[in-house]
Amino acid sequence: MLYDAHDDPEGATRGDLLAAYAEELAGVVAEFGVDGTVEATGLDRGTVEAIAAGEVADVRLADAATVLALVEDASPEDLAFEVRDHLMMEMVTAILDVDTIAANIEPDLTGQEVQQAIEGRTRLTLGELAAIQALVAERKG
Template identity: 45%
Template sequence: MLYDDIEDPDSTSPAELRADYVAELAGIVETRGVDAVADETGVDRETIGALADANGDVADEITLEEAAAVAALAEDAPDADAIVAEVRDTLLMGMTTAVLDVDTIAVESDAEMDGKQVHQKVEGRAPMTLAEYATLHHFIASRQR
């Protein structure tokens, strides 16, 4: 799930995480239906349709909050706000454990963001796409040794 720790970052990549996240969300959409998910989450029907097709490119467009809204529809899942909070907590705690600052993440990761952008996205002051989350999550997890 979106908020789970990455147990072995060496065995995966940010691209694989993006694909896994999209596949999980696609499964939820398949179970509930595109129209129902769009209605229940308020996420654009086109975006939900791209998720249903498991189109990996949708990860570059869907925000973390939208992905969390879809993920919250899974059986026994926490609500969307709790998922977003858990994701942000995971990133911040990971940064603390790995002794990483936003400038290091910006320079050493493939995030294509500067330190200020990383900071804003991790704290929720700027939107973060699912693809950006996968990149940051993977990089931070890879440095927690």
């Protein structure tokens, strides 16, 4: 799962996490092939090709979950919910609120945008997820 894709998520940087996400997702695409992944998921070819190439920063969590659902025993919606839920629990442990996260990550998001993304009310890219996850890990450490 994306939240534990890196061997040491507690000490991982945003770049480390993105590389781990890319490896996990590219492995699924390699297993099914680009054409097979497009056919099985209904995602657009450009998104699947980006994943295959390891370019996942702009891939939405919902699309990543759709790819992971090919090999996981859960729906894409459940997988995305699990990632967001795990992230919220980690935020509580690190004693971080959405405004603090927004002030300390790149990309430039407002606290409201961070909250909406974590709650699943707006898009959350893997680049944003990695930035948030890295900050949470840093603050917990």
